[in-house]
Amino acid sequence: MNARIQTNAQRGFSVKWAVYGVVLIAAAGGTFALMGLSRNIQQRKDEAKSLVLNLAKIDETTTDAKQWGMNFPSHYDAYKATADNERTRFGGSESMPIGDGKTAKPVSKLETDPLLKTIFNGYAFALDYRERRGHAFMLHDQRETDRVKLKPQPGACLHCHASNVVAYRAEGLKAGAPGTALEPAQSENGMKQITKGWEVLAAKPYGEVTALVDHPVSCIDCHDPASMQLRITKPGFVEGIKSLAKSTDPVPHLPSIEKWRKGERTREYDPNVDATRQEMRSMACAQCHVEYYFKGDEKRLTYPWHKGLKVEQIEAYYDELGYKDFVHKDSGAPALKAQHPEFEVWSQGIHARSGVSCADCHMPYQRVGAVKISDHQVRSPMLNTARACQTCHHSDTEEIKARVETIQTRHKDLLDRAEIATVDLIKAIKAAKEAGATDEQLHDARALQRRAQWRTDFMNAENSMGFHAPQECARILGEAIDYARQGQLEVAKLGLKPKAAAAGALVPSVAGAK
């Protein structure tokens, strides 16, 4: 009897202890989890405070983004990531290792698209023309391209390819501009210093000028170090936007310009004073992503916006001046070269008209913990579709990407046709020249080549593959094809001997045969 009672008692004790043990472990584990949760909650609250630890002192002389990055580490990390190598179907960034496997140069466009060699024949772009890649490489690639190594280029080229605010100001102060190096760059004195330095360095040899800088575009080129406010520091843009404001081209997507136009015009349009915050989110990029030329012997970087931003308005401006970038080696035509006109083309599209800025798609908001920052890894939105597009376009990312690729594929097809047509015309004029045609006889055909080539190149140099303004881009390429074929007809009309020269002018290459 006692044994049984003992056994029962023993059994009871075991169960009781087991229960005690489980409850203890559960309570301990639960308390642990609660404390972990509490820590997470505190972490989120701290993140939301968006504290900027001013570990590094930054001022108007701090060119190195690394210094700014000590205070803004998340932005700096993203900025460094512009060195990343990710392609999209028509864009993105790429460097392929060549030669020793350590040197990475972007793929040559002249090799992937040999028609360009003919189109640019007589100009440095026929020597070397590579795929663009991230901001991190802008200075390095400019220094390394054969266009700069094999051809003498002016210091004006540095305006867009480096963090040059400090260098321009130093040069400007040396040349007698007022003020000190620490005043805000966008102040009156600051802008005078930048402009003077820029003028002084423009005509000097590139090699000499590039030695004054170390970094690609950096924080200081767009941000005031005291307030982090966006600002314009590039004198080429300041002058260009002044010309645009004075023109009559309607710019409903830039309401501050419309407002200035309706005002008293007691002073020129000044983006640092007049532009809205949202406009600045485009203008900061428009400092460099534009068409330009170097005016005169002083090589004054000029944005050709005096008649407006559209391709034919820029052409009209150049025509009025009788300006040409080069004489085509095969045809003798006075040709124009276009450079990355993203701002001009974006301005014609629905996104600009709807108030969507460059930064909205190319630097969309990124959540880091509980804080939202602008993503400073400037790149193709196709690599970031959810954040870049879905805030406004509530569709699946796959659907969005498919839509973009449809637009870009159609644009590429038209672009190919325009290039083929332009090359056909070049060949026709060349053959006619060889058959003895005079300059007077070839004048109209050459003028048409100028038109066709300008439009084709405007679209070739633009980096959205049609997306920034699809219908406008299709229009431009339609005109390019039309002008090129008209030019061939002009040559054919000459009725030259040998007949082959005239007949050859009429036969188009098979579209798509490249």
Next chain:
Amino acid sequence: MRWAALVLVVALGAFAGAGIFVFDHSQATSYLSDDPKACVNCHVMREQFDGWARSSHHAAATCNDCHTPHGGLEKWQMKAVHGARHSYGFTFDSFHEPIQIKADSLATVERNCLRCHEELAGNIGPWGVQAHARSEKTGTDFQSGSLTAKATSCVHCHAGVGHGPIK
């Protein structure tokens, strides 16, 4: 054996204390109210709050007027579901970005559209307005009662009335 009970009491007490602390630290009581400020406890919701402040419905509706069913057990059920999702998502950083509404929440929103706008919009679609999921791919259709027809979504066209497009 006494000490065992003591240890347990201490452990349970610690658990309870931690629980009360977290309850307070997480501002849990604020979620029992309808005050929009409670929704901005988490600063990721700042844009939505600011957007609402400038929206057409600012004077007519608060967050809960659109995002929770009205009155009764349903409201508290939804609050609990939302709370669980929010807590999990924000603790583990596991939600889609930009933030996207779930099918059942969207259905709630659109039923609330009807609550005020029934006279005007009640006849849209074959069986009246029903919410359906934003993504065609998931193919989820919210069923109102037993009716399953896919109908027009209010916010597909009227996306900005609550708290505007996010920039």
